[in-house]
Amino acid sequence: MVLLSKSKFVSGCQCPKLLWWTVHEPLAEELQPDKVLLDRFDQGRLVGELARERFPGGLLIDLPHHDRDARVAATARTLASGAPAIFEACFEAGGVFLAVDILQRTEAGFTLIEAKSATSVKDDHITDAAIQAWVLAQAGVSVTRVEVMHLNKEYRHPGQGDLFVRTDITEAVLAFLPSVPGRVAEMARMLEGDNPDQPIGAHCFEPRDCAFMPRCWPDDPDHISTLYNNGPKRSVEYMAQGIHSIWDIPKAKKLPPAALRQLRALRENRIIVEPGLAQALIPFEGRLGYLDFETVARAVPVWDGLAPWGQATAQFSYHEEQPDGSYTHVGWLAEGPGDPRRELAERLIEATKHARHIATYSAFEKTRIAELQLLVPDLAVPLGELLGKLADLLPVVRNYVYHPGFKGSFSIKRVLNPLVPELTYNDLVIVDGLVASVEIARLLFVAHKIPIEERDRLRQDLLSYCERDTWAMVRLMGRLRELGSMSSSEQ
Ligand code: SF4
Structure with a gap:
């Protein structure tokens, strides 16, 4: 037994x-x-x-x-x-x-x-x-x-x-x-007895995501769970009504514009680019930087002002388009267990001072910079200027572009492959933000337990990962500009 x-x-x-x-x-x-x-x-x-x-x-x-x-x-x-x-x-x-x-x-x-x-x-x-x-x-x-x-x-x-x-x-x-x-x-x-029959449902996510979802949930690009903005709860509600495919959604059902665009892209099996993409990219004109942060979060906080599991920025990557069309890059990663956020703020202000606008992908960086303002009040003004330069690329993609390969998600990794297939993360050791976060914590707080050669390699892996995130944004922006000019010329 x-x-x-x-x-x-x-x-x-x-x-x-x-x-x-x-x-x-x-x-x-x-x-x-x-x-x-x-x-x-x-x-x-x-x-x-x-x-x-x-x-x-x-x-x-x-x-x-x-x-x-x-x-x-x-x-x-x-x-x-x-x-x-x-x-x-x-x-x-x-x-x-x-x-x-x-x-x-x-x-x-x-x-x-x-x-x-x-x-x-x-x-x-x-x-x-x-x-x-x-x-x-x-x-x-x-x-x-x-x-x-x-x-x-x-x-x-x-x-x-x-x-x-x-x-x-x-x-x-x-x-x-x-x-x-x-x-x-x-x-x-x-x-x-034998493995019991158990239909999928809300219990697959509650009280926590089940590790066996890839075994039990259908790998079907048309499954209702792939509809944009359909979290677990809504997917299960649809399934309870007998709606398992996105094609079974009643015509009268009110859906967000991105979900309607998704349905159109799947029906026509092509990328959909809405008119107005070129205008939506105007806030990204001029000398443009691309910024990405990585953070650490510890159950028992170790740096001032942090709550349990509070996120603290410990790494950034910054690419900037130069007037001659080339790109410069600055990557910075904390060292040692001390609070790195003042030095990070100083390096960040220095790296970004020439940019007119700075692209991010989501509001994550904006939130973290606002936190830095409170933490380092004597740098609040330049950090405020930096905040004023930020422009979020994610809503632009969500509001103007859909490719069937997005599979209902607008995360940068999901949109990158369909839009810029030649750029991947496949050559990197670290390919995920959560892994990056725990690896940064390992490097900062328990470096003494890591052999020196591995420590140097880990540091380089982290720098490469964050750099790829901003380079992905650079390439994504290039593709969006192409799509924007194509859609403008079609109007
Ligand atoms: S995914 Fe997990 S919770 Fe859902 S049916 Fe399968 S085993 Fe059960």
Whole structure:
């Protein structure tokens, strides 16, 4: 019989098929954590360790993970010793083995505490806590209160407010608890059989995106989920009405202009360029720069003014078109664990001072520069001038161009290939912003753990990635100008 764990129970509550694959195909590619998820685990571990510091006298059950019996026995001994709190207390009952993050002894009984690196209580925290409360009840431990101890979104480094918030979820857990034995029995029965039939639906995204979506969701360019602006919720609503293809959408349905353009492009199997593209590119005339940022976000912030998971700019790439038609490039990446944002702001102001306009792709850079203004007030004026030069290319693409290859998305990586097929990211090691973010964090905060040759290579990989993002914008702008002049001459 398969022994359930907290995470398996939570997966089983999301979807039986997800649990079946998790148990029967533990080596599935989809289940192997990537760099971003591994970093998330590291952040969670750090948060857990800091949470424990709030319980003086607490004792950790620190035994090898595979030795379940020894961990359960050590927990029983520690409970009997009267310790005020136990960390990683282990219990096995009803076909479930689990470890409780923090079990705090109180006069009334025990408070069961889940330590989370999130900044609020999520639905799966309730499920997670409920299975623990159920197992502890069978093990004879009197739990009188259940809490999630999560990061406080109001906290600001260094030390402004409390890093943690303890939220009482006892009522929600009590409401969920009666369903736990039935769910556990059903999961055990299901796991004895074949992979269950389970249609796709809202549960594929809730409480979190399922890793098996590429297996279960149709790889169909006309599927309703590929319609622009159709998030998971709207796709599932359409599917509930029997609408699975974008061609089944009722004619009277009101859609955003970009979605209507998408339908037209797919119907005519060609790129659609709206009249007016050339005019929309006027804000990008004159000496034009192209700017892209990469940021780091840590669960426990390390630089002034940052909240938990607050984003801090640590890298930029800047291309600028020169009067003779050539391009210059400036790339900058922080070094070491100190706060890099003042130096970044100075370098940025210097690099961009000759530009008339500066293209970005989304409002991300605008938001980060506004934050820099607050952080480095003596540079607020030149940073304000820089803000005044920014022009966002994303709405121009969204409002005037659609190629069937966009597949309902206007992200730069999605639009680049159809519009500039000769430029790819295929030759790069880092090809994704989330990976870049965790790799920057690794380079800045744990460089001592990286061999020197790898450190230099990683630094170069990060510089190359960010540079490609701005060069992609340069090439995209060239293509948009061509399309704009073609559409103007057709009018
Ligand atoms: S994609 Fe959806 S149906 Fe498939 S395993 Fe995941 S949650 Fe279940």
